[in-house]
Amino acid sequence: MRLAYRFAIASDKITADGVEVTGFPDLARRYRVSSVPKTVVGETAEFVGAQPESALLQHVLDVATPSSLS
Template structure:
């Protein structure tokens, strides 16, 4: 996603190394993705489902990012 849009930054964080972040974001299972500190996506999702969740797109609607 980061490679496709200059506004996106993607960090892969090794959860056991950074326990402070693991606690802060309540990571109880992996993979867990936190988007802009607010959106939480737990588990591995199919590509489209993941992007929809990360962009907070309503089901079957085009993205609303404005």
């Protein structure tokens, strides 16, 4: 979660929510949170568990510039 916060601090384009999900079952269902920590990037990418900075960056860039996936 701290890495997401640091991404938000680094870029005005990024916002980061830490969500303790037990109080928000609607979000748990919507984002299919069965294991934590689960990170959702935009509305299209997600991963479970801690990942290195480079991996989160790649997810962010993929979501921000979807054409780069082709």
